[in-house]
Amino acid sequence: MNAVVDFQQYSNGNFEQIRTRFDAEYGVMWSFMRPEPRxxxxxxxxxxxxxxxTYQENMKGRTISNGSFQKTNYLILASDLPGVFNLGGDLAAFGEAIRAQTRKELLTYARLCIDNVWTLYNMQAPITTISLVQGQAMGGGFEGALSTHVMIAEKSARMGLPEVLFNLFPGMGALSFLSRKIGMRAAEAMVRSGKVYTGEExxxxxxxxxxxxDGQGxxxxxDWIRKNHRSLNSFQAIQRxxxxxxxxxxxxxxxxxxxxxxxxxxLSERDLKIMERLVRAQNRKVTEPAIAEQAIA
Structure with missing residues (x-):
């Protein structure tokens, strides 16, 4: 017989860079990203x-909270960082691996990304996956949001695929997910442009x-959950x-x-230099709010 493990105990002791929250009324499980150092x-x-x-999927839509089983109906991908959903791949690590020509390291990282987006897209439990984009979602951050069953974004959220700027392309699902939403021609145009779009666009x-x-994500x-909760079984069946x-x-x-x-x-050394500039821009997303907070204090 499997031991009963309380979700709160399970979650608090195992995660370094995400925060979780469970709201029992509608069975909403949150995953708030808080990556470091950028x-x-x-x-x-x-x-x-x-x-x-994966734990949520294996539990087949059940969560043990406060010593009893609760139904998990929704799994939310969101961010703990003001103004940033996620800025995408770890470009600093990419640069190091490319200069060292360590193909295995790059492929291991890429496959870990795919395992994540595939779990959200192909969730086998009766759970609807939702991304909530507030702020910037770039490159892999945009791909992660695209992989969920429902994508919610605030009007001024900014999303794009900047990989073309350093002579690459988004390889963790962008073309696959976008082409199934808006067609391959539009998806390719988005990937090739490197343009940043607002949530409204x-x-x-x-x-x-x-x-x-804005601010109401x-x-x-x-609101969407309350509106659709009574027909959730139908929604999930249509999604599949x-x-x-x-x-x-x-x-x-x-x-x-x-x-x-x-x-x-x-990639050439010139391409890698551009990648490094983007890493510095990612770092500023962390340091600038910290400096502003110190100034207020």
């Missing part, structure tokens, strides 16, 4: 998310599913049917990461 997908953040989400394009007023999320009509396989995602790794290993 707001990107560090390996630790990815491992924490995968552990948490992406809603008009059909990428964002629910648009929220969590309210909009709960949509995935059968236009199927995506994990093999497709893995094979694209192989293309991404090979392309990354061909």
């Amino acid at each position: 707001p990107c997908f560090t390996k630790t953040t990815l491992q924490d998310l995968l552990q948490h989400h 992406l809603y008009e394009m059909g990428v964002v599913d629910v648009l929220a007023e 969590e309210k909009a999320l709960y 049917a949509k995935q059968r009509v236009n199927p995506l396989t994990v093999e497709e995602l893995y094979e694209i990461t192989e293309i991404w790794v090979d392309a990354a290993l061909r």
